[in-house]
Amino acid sequence: MDVVRLRRVSKRYGRRREVLADIDLQVAAGELLALVGANGSGKSTVLKLMVGLSRPSSGTVRRNARVVSYVPDVFTSHDRLSASAYLRHMGRIRGLSARAARERSDELLDRLALAGGADTPMRKLSKGNAQKVALAQALLEPPQLLVLDEPWSGLDATAHGTLSELLTETAASGAAVAFTEHSDHVVRSTATRVCKLRDGRLQVESTPTGLTEITLTAGHELDWTTQPDVLEVRRHADGVTLMLPTGRHDAALLTALNHGWSVTTVRQVRPE
Template sequence: MRLEDVWLRYRRGGPWVLRSVTIGIGPGEAAVVLGRNGAGKSTLLQLVAGILPPARGRVVDRPAVVGWVPERFPADQPFTVQGYLTAVARVRGLSPAQADRAVRGWLDRLGLGPFQGVRLAQLSKGTAQKVGLAQALLRPPGLLVLDEPWEGLDAAARELVPEVVGEVLADGGSVLVSDHRGETARLPGAREWTVADQTVTERAPTGGEALVVVELAIPATQVADAVHRLRAEGHHILRVRGHDVPLPVTGPVSGAAAEAAS
C-alpha cells in the first residue's frame, strides 16, 4: 500500500492538513505513527484506511480487506453488540455460518460474551472500544489501521493488541498504528512515521535489541526508590499505576521498557 504525492484539506480553500505525502508499507510490515496532537495523525490514518479521499494524489495497492479501528468507537447506535458484529460480518462478505463463528470467536477472545445482548450506547468506553477492535478483525485484514487502540482498554485487552498485530503481520498483512501511551514499545521492529509540518517522514527500524515490557508490582512505599533505580539503569518507565503516586513517567525509550505497578 502506498500514498503517492497525497494532499488533503477538509474544505476547498481551507488550510492543508497534509501536503505532498509519499510513503508506503509492505506486506508483513508495521509502522507507528508519531506526532504532536493536531499534527494530522488521525487524518493520515483515515487516508490510509480509505475513510477520507485525498484532495490530490492517490493511494495505490490498498488491500481488499481493511480493518479500521477509530480512536473512539461510535457507540451511539441502536444495536446490540452481537447484532452489530453479525451485521458487519455479513456486510464484509461472510456467510451466516462464517459470521456466527467469527462473532463468537471475538466475543470470547475479548471478553465480550456478557455484553452480547447489550445495546452499544449502554456500553462503557472501554467495552465499546473492544467492539471497535472486534469489528475490524471479523475478516482477516490485509491492512489493519489502529488509531490509539489501547485507549480505554483494560489490562487484558491491552495485552491482546500486540498479539493481534503479530497475527496480522504473520499472515502477510500490514499494520499502521498511532499511540501516545508508549504502548508501541511492545511492537519491536516497527517503522516510525512522524507527522509534522503537514508532511510525513519515515524512519526505518533501528535493528537494535528488541524492547521488552516488564510489569512490576511494588509496595507503595518503595515506588520512588524503584523508579529512580530503574531510570538510573537506563530503563524507560511507561507509567505508574496506583494511588497518589506523583511521579513523572515520561522520557525517551532506552533499553528495556518497564511498567511499575503498585
Template structure:
C-alpha cells in the first residue's frame, strides 16, 4: 500500500497549556478518503493542521510527508483585502509553483463551483459561499499529493456542494478531512475515525467507540442524488433499486449495502451528483428495512399499488 502520510505518536499542547492531541497514530493512503469526526474541542482541527504541516506537534513524527499539500483551514482568511486572483497567485507561489501554470485550471474550478464574485474586489467583500469556493480552489488547483480539508462543504450552496463531492470522488491522492454534513462518508472507500479528547477511537476506550465503516449486514443505504432533468430515464441504465423519490433534478433511492458502491459509481457515470449517503438500519417502526418492491423506474408494480377506496360522500375521488 502506497502511504501518503503516516502520523506516529502525535502529541500536541497549545501555548495556553491545553492538550489537544494525545498519542495519535493515523495512516492516510490514496486508496481511501480519511474522514475525522468528533465533538467540538476533540482535536480534529489541530490534527489536520499537523498533517498539513501548518503546526509542528509537541511530540511524535510525521513519516513520508508529501511534497505538495492542498489545505483548506477551518478559518479561511476571508477578511483579507487582496482580490481573489492575487490571493490564488500568492498561494501558488508559496507552494513553489508558477501561477501561469495553474491559472487556467483555477478558472475552470471557479466556474464549476459557480463562483459569483468579482476578481478585482477584496475578498473581505465576498459572500461566505464565494470565499469558501476561493479556499477550495487554492487547495485543489496545485494538484497536491495530499488534500487536507476542514469542513469543506460548510457555507456552500447546494450546486457547489454537489460539484465538490464529484471533484473529491474523481481525484487521486490522499484525502484527509472533517465533515459534519455526512457527505464525506459517501465517498467510495471512506474510512471514518472519531476523535474524543485528543484521542483516536479505539476498541479499548469505552468513551471513544470507533464509528462503523458500514452498517450491520442486511441493512441498506439511502442515496440522495442530483440528476439533471428527469431522473427516470437515468434509472433505466442503473442497477435495480428501491426508489423513494424521483423528481426533476432529484433522485432518492435505497440499495443493499453490498451494492451501494457499485450503484454510486454507476450513478456518477450516468451524470448524477451525490448529495448524501446514509445508512438505513431499520424502518421507523423498528422492523428491518423493507426489501425492494419497486421497478427500475420507481413505479410500484401492480401488486404493490394500494386498493381503491369505495367512493361515497366525503370520500376522496381517485
C-alpha cells in the first residue's frame, strides 16, 4: 500500500526555473526510500512536498498516513529546556501520557547516546547531539510516514549505526520511510530502493547495489513475500531463494530457523 504518492508533480518558485519537473514517485508501507543527487537537485523539496510543508505548483500529492514525522536538515533547538524536558513536552502534545512520554524519550536518548545525558540543556548541544533530539522527537509516536533530510549529518559513528537500526525497525513496523543522504555506503546498507534526482527530474530508480541472497530448504508454511525487507522470492523444488538488502538479512535468517527452515547458502550479490 502506498503511504505517500506524488503524481506529475512540478514545483516552481515565482518566475524562477522549475525546482521539480513532472515527478512521479511513491513510497509504500515497509519501504526505505533513499533520495540521492547533487545539491540543488530537488531532494529537500520532494521531502517537504511529501509531508505537506510545501505545495506543488502542479500535480498531486496524496498521503495515507495519520501520523507523519519529519526531521529537517537543520534542527533549531530550544534555548531553555533540557533535551528530556523538551521531548516529554512534545510527547504530551502528541497525546502520550506523561509516563509514556518520559519512558519513550529516555529510551530513544539512551539508544542514541546523547552526550551529557537527557538533562543536558538544549542550548549546550552540539549539532550532532541536537540532531539526536530531532530524531527522538520524530519517533516518540510510531509514525506511519517518516521523512528525514540528511539525518546522519553530524552524528558520531555509534549513532550512525543506531539510526540505521531505528529506521529499519520503523519500516518493519509498517511505516513508509524516505530520506536523503550523500554517503553511498549508508544508502547501500539502509535503503530498499534508491531514486536519483538531477536538475529537478527523477532519473533512476533502483535497488541498492548491496544485496544478499539466501537459499533455504523448506520448513513450515510461510509467506515470504510478507516478511520485512524481502525484495524478491524465487521458489524451487527444495525451498526458496530470497533477495534482501545486505545488512538487513538477520531477521529473515532468524525467522527461517524459528519456522524449521534450513539455511543452505548466504552470499552477497550485485543486481544485474
